[in-house]
Amino acid sequence: MSKEKLMSRKKPPFPVIPELDAYLSDYSRTIEIPIFYEDLLRFSGSVVVYDSNDQDTLWVRVYYSDSERKEIDLSLKRVYSMLHSDGSDRIFQYLNVDAVDYCTFGNSKPFRIKVRNILNDNFTYFYVKRTDASRIYGLELEHMLSPYNLNFLVFKDTLIEEHIAGIPGDVFIKDMLPVCSESEKAQLAKEFVKFNERCMIRLLGDMRSYNYVIVPVHDFDHVVYRIRAIDFDQQSYEGKLKVYRPQFFKENNAMVDLVKNKLLRDSVDQYKVEERSIVAKRIISSGNRIKRLIRIARKDAISVPAHVDQLKSEIYDLTLDMQFKKSETMGEVLALALDFVKRNYQDVSMKQIIERKIEI
Structure with missing residues (x-):
């Protein structure tokens, strides 16, 4: 069955109502982050990301002007620290933002951030998306009703999600x-x-x-x-x-x-x-x-x-x-x-x- 017959053409994002915002705050899902989704849209160019078989992944690797890159890198390191550590800047010296990728497919159009530990070359990803109330309900229900815990943060119009490996x-x-x-x-x-x-x-x-x-x-x-x-x-x-x-x-x-x-x-x-x-x-x-x-x-x-x-x-x-x-x-x-x-x-x-x- 085709997507057109089974699903609506496009789902609109829904705002976070005050009651949901209070819930997120009470369960440590909100924090003031130093960068917004809209900030990452200010890239000056991009190149297509191909997989190991030279197939288009529908992601593009974006880059920023020299005047903005330093600030964006620092802000993304801070987001990483908030998501995975205690939010302090003491780990910044060991981190490098290897890539910022932008998805051209689907509703959410997320940014995928690759952060590498320069001491051992271990790396992980996290995602920056626009906030959508229905997605937040989905994340919370997955956290409570599936076998898996999820880590995410919300601040105003920006949603940060940890990477799910697999x-x-x-x-x-x-x-x-x-x-x-x-x-x-x-x-x-x-x-x-x-x-x-x-x-x-x-x-x-x-x-x-x-x-x-x-x-x-x-x-x-x-x-x-x-x-x-x-x-x-x-x-x-x-x-x-x-x-x-x-x-x-x-x-x-x-x-x-x-x-x-x-x-x-x-x-x-x-x-x-x-x-x-x-x-x-x-x-x-x-x-x-x-x-x-x-x-x-x-x-x-x-x-x-x-x-x-x-x-x-x-x-x-x-x-x-x-x-x-x-x-x-x-x-x-x-x-x-x-x-x-x-x-x-x-x-x-x-x-x-x-x-x-x-x-x-």
Whole structure:
């Protein structure tokens, strides 16, 4: 299915409302940074960045005039220190800004900053983007409901995100999946089922293969693969439920074929239940933090009315829960979706406790 048929043409950025800004401040997500996204747009030229196969990466390497470069480098080192250290300047002497790349593809058009430690040549990346409330909700939900913690900072109209390491999904599918062993393919199929379920539960959309990474983890004598989202631009915006299910994007057909060829229907159902249960446990353990975030989202405008009406109708058709029909905002749809998963988990757990007591 093509992007035009499945998704809207372009998603607008949404402003951070005061309640969300206060939430971010309370959880140390805000800090006064020395450079803004708009500052990085003042580059004087650029060159195309090619990959190792001489293919256009859709990133360009930008450069600045001599009068601005020194100030920009110093500001980016300070941002790095704020994101990864204590914010002091004592590490500046060991850092070098090797590259500032600008992405020409997609909604967010981020800058990717490469910072190298000159003592040992280790390097890392971080990203500078325009602030978008829906992306912030996506980052926070990923932090609380996925197996992974995320580090990011917000200051006014600028968002700083840490780099998420891994092999881009499209690169993995093209170059590495064909040479995976049969057991590795079965394990990848399991992970894709879980990833698909997790995205649908928390309404994270547009997980085409280039919007997630495959992370190989060496475990004793074999490799275990994990799937991590890296783009949170499409959190709770689109009206079609299929957008929140990675299986429906043609870019993921190879992963869908793995599931069909490697897993029985009962196994697929088992992994879905496992993922719902894990997400439910994370919702419960996140306590007041996720409750506060969802309260804010319920009254925030992070989508358009037509999308809200469509999504609540499609989720009702799936769950037959009348509460979805009464939703007026995308935040309310999200709150009900998470509550539906949590209630089902608690109902099953209580039923099992009662059954065990009866058996005893």
